[in-house]
Amino acid sequence: MTRKLAQLKLEFTESLSQISRFWGFPRGMGAIFAVVYLAPDALSLDEIAERTGLTKGAVSTEIRSLARLGLVHRSTRLGDRRDFYKAETDFFQSIRSILKERQTSEFDRALKSVSQAVSSLDSGQVAGDQAEILFIRERLRALQDFFNAIDSLANAVTRLETLGFSNVKRILSALK
Amino acid sequence: MTRKLAQLKLEFTESLSQISRFWGFPRGMGAIFAVVYLAPDALSLDEIAERTGLTKGAVSTEIRSLARLGLVHRSTRLGDRRDFYKAETDFFQSIRSILKERQTSEFDRALKSVSQAVSSLDSGQVAGDQAEILFIRERLRALQDFFNAIDSLANAVTRLETLGFSNVKRILSALK
């Protein structure tokens, strides 16, 4: 039984919306990416708004996030004031952008916060029950180690020129 | 200048709350984990409620999520009807649980959804403009490849007996 291509695109858009929400991004973000990803040509803001059913304003803000994450790219055409958007097709590239993004904001702050706590405990700047201080110092140090390991990993991935399938295979064999 | 240990614990709790929210988990979840993680002994539900400032009900539901993710463990004491919770200290273990958890729900559905779309395109079950069908088929296949790569990676990590520092180092050197 055959079905319309339009229906397939709609289902895909719905699917990406779900995933987007699941990973903590707005629902509309997934929908916008889906529409752009399935379009052979770069789309204008109004075209995206029409195809997703969102308003121009919403698309404007969401697509900025997508661009910041490197999932879409903005381009212009001579003699045309509109912006056009096309999807990034190298997803590993996108993953790197996302890791970089996430890393630089909250993750870094957390890492610093813990490090600072550890050092103030180390230099005896904290008053309190001695046994508990020792215990907490150990726990925080363990957490700090963990954060540092994650940080190194993310940095390594971020720094790779291309994290393509070949590199993923190398990682998988290292894990074996 | 010295400060109170209690204050340090409070700051840490606040910090983990932020991170929790950042990664799409409830704010209270981070707070609960922080409190449990800094406690030398396993804590009862009421103790956690008191130390976080949340109600018993909230702690009850949040801690179930934490347990499901493997971030805390529930234990009991003979002759005591209460449950006690202690923190998992092997964070790499926790990461595996979280990956497993996330993977099995939405991610898998997405993967299947895309695979199904590709195969219905492949077997000519979709009616529409032929050139567009070919284009979309290619895009979906690329996405499918990507999902499969991620899936393999997550599976590999999940299957590792222990993803400790030594393994992280192996990964890092493979990435170099």
Next chain:
DNA sequence: CTGTACGTTTAGAATTTACTAAACGTAGTA
């Protein structure tokens, strides 16, 4: 059987987030 000490569930309040509609700013055009 009744009372008590638990954990869980529920109904709803408070907050946050995602989104809409419309105003706004700007650059090009007549």
Next chain:
DNA sequence: TACTACGTTTAGTAAATTCTAAACGTACAG
């Protein structure tokens, strides 16, 4: 100058989420 075609920002709304307070169920103690 005014007009048009854009993208952006804003004010407010709808919806989802996180949490509280209280009811509930259960198991053990007396």
